[in-house]
Amino acid sequence: MIAKRLFFFPFFTALLVAFAFGAEERPNIVVILADDLGFSDIGCYGSEIPTPRLDALASNGVRFTQFYNSPRCSPTRAALLTGLYSQQAGMGWLDSKVEPKSRGFHGRLLPRCVTIAETLRDAGYFTAMAGKWHLGQQNGTPPWERGFMRSLNSRFGEVYFPKESDKPGTESLFLNGREIPKDSPELGHDWYSTDLFVTWGLKFIDEAQAEKKPFFLYLAQGAVHFPLRAPEDVIARYRGKYMKGWDLLREERHARQIAMGIVDAKWPLSPRPDDSPAWDTGAPDEQKRFDEIMAVYAAMVECLDQSTGLLVDGLKERGLLDNTLLIFLSDNGGNAEGGPAGVTRGEGPIGGPQSYVMLGMNWATLANTPFKRYKHFTHEGGISSPFIMHWPAGIPAERRGALEKQPAHLVDIMATAVDLAGAKYPERYHDHDILPMEGVSLRPALLGQPLARKEPIYWEHEGNKAVRDGRWKLVQKWRGPWELYDMEADRTELHDVSKEHPEVASRLEASWAGWAQRAFVDDWTGPDHTNWGADILTKPVD
Numbered sequence: 001m002i003a004k005r006l007f008f009f010p011f012f013t014a015l016l017v018a019f020a021f022g023a024e025e026r027p028n029i030v031v032i033l034a035d036d037l038g039f040s041d042i043g044c045y046g047s048e049i050p051t052p053r054l055d056a057l058a059s060n061g062v063r064f065t066q067f068y069n070s071p072r073c074s075p076t077r078a079a080l081l082t083g084l085y086s087q088q089a090g091m092g093w094l095d096s097k098v099e100p101k102s103r104g105f106h107g108r109l110l111p112r113c114v115t116i117a118e119t120l121r122d123a124g125y126f127t128a129m130a131g132k133w134h135l136g137q138q139n140g141t142p143p144w145e146r147g148f149m150r151s152l153n154s155r156f157g158e159v160y161f162p163k164e165s166d167k168p169g170t171e172s173l174f175l176n177g178r179e180i181p182k183d184s185p186e187l188g189h190d191w192y193s194t195d196l197f198v199t200w201g202l203k204f205i206d207e208a209q210a211e212k213k214p215f216f217l218y219l220a221q222g223a224v225h226f227p228l229r230a231p232e233d234v235i236a237r238y239r240g241k242y243m244k245g246w247d248l249l250r251e252e253r254h255a256r257q258i259a260m261g262i263v264d265a266k267w268p269l270s271p272r273p274d275d276s277p278a279w280d281t282g283a284p285d286e287q288k289r290f291d292e293i294m295a296v297y298a299a300m301v302e303c304l305d306q307s308t309g310l311l312v313d314g315l316k317e318r319g320l321l322d323n324t325l326l327i328f329l330s331d332n333g334g335n336a337e338g339g340p341a342g343v344t345r346g347e348g349p350i351g352g353p354q355s356y357v358m359l360g361m362n363w364a365t366l367a368n369t370p371f372k373r374y375k376h377f378t379h380e381g382g383i384s385s386p387f388i389m390h391w392p393a394g395i396p397a398e399r400r401g402a403l404e405k406q407p408a409h410l411v412d413i414m415a416t417a418v419d420l421a422g423a424k425y426p427e428r429y430h431d432h433d434i435l436p437m438e439g440v441s442l443r444p445a446l447l448g449q450p451l452a453r454k455e456p457i458y459w460e461h462e463g464n465k466a467v468r469d470g471r472w473k474l475v476q477k478w479r480g481p482w483e484l485y486d487m488e489a490d491r492t493e494l495h496d497v498s499k500e501h502p503e504v505a506s507r508l509e510a511s512w513a514g515w516a517q518r519a520f521v522d523d524w525t526g527p528d529h530t531n532w533g534a535d536i537l538t539k540p541v542d
């Protein structure tokens, strides 16, 4: 008996000590956010574009089939970093929409929210970001004011090369709050931005190591947002490969998704939109131009994959990969803003640093295979994202490579970070009451267990609305009727069953209205983007 006590006492003491002082055991957390990347654009979600580094993360991690973002850049970033719906954080639209009398259009992160960086910094983490901010730097909320101890950021993305054709506001970067020209030697030479942001992310990780702290790195890549630009040698590898056309490529992606189990074979591929012509009807010179556009996009996806590989290698070299939770996702669905024709303007070769290229609706339909609609919309094409969680020390061997089919959303990332870091989500911060976080921890999904979600998931963007509750999704295009879909039977949203299940539709409509009231959702008054893709033909593109 005495011997047992002697044995157990030091054991429990050691356990307590490890619990109390075991900060070094808490996982590092890295979030890699792609921009405007569609659901099917990487290999492990069905793409023909080779993405071996991301695929390796998926095969050693957990891949979600129903992960949801918001349908636009700033709203997604707000929800991801605060664990609140975007309107609650103050970002009901892009950060250029500032309406002080509104409920949710403030163009900045309001004092009623905290960021993951603030929460984890207060829990002893080293916090850093590299890449696109787009959360109201011009309105008083740059990364260094919202919890990031280190940052290399652009104000709102669209940065690819040190010397390129710049839109106002994209000609400089900010290093820890200090504005520097993109071609400053301080940033190195001849970079492409996906690599640049990883390089600086690793520098920040080295600083975290020097301070002996776990770290949170938010790597917000600008790729694959327009203007589509990539290194010429990478683009060259893809020219000609897209002469197959969007119709056939879409069928091929769909078949691979079914084979992988990402998509259920009983959901038909959504039909090609009315505004999108059949590939075979295009003249040869038109087809060649479309091939060149998609070659640039594919090159950008390849670069995104390779830069993710740089990060993984960097973590491995530092002995950090095992205890780092790495998350990969996109901020909204594929982008049809270039309309059916796409856009090829500017100087020099298509995809070069002086060109201005937008993907367009036809290839965006491919990007969002098998779903319908795009960025801006709350149908599945606008809000469905690849989502990979990789964490060797935290995912048991039998779960590696698993598909996770429970729906999840951006707001869950804060809850996951708080859970894994042992952090406390504050009720008050800087003398302001903080709204309770909306999400649930995704830790159970790493173990194959049910999430603790009790509430539906909600969306509103430009008057496009949706609510997802279990198998049901109620969705509405601005000024259109509510549509009800059974997502287990019909995730491609082809059979509106609101007439068959009016009680479900009513319940969800009331649920959405209650959420909109408490979540500071303003009525949308325009502009009208409900035909986005088609109306762009008659309007100048910026």
Ligand SMILES: [Ca+2]
Pocket: 035, 036, 072, 073, 225, 331, 332
């Ligand atoms: Ca975006």
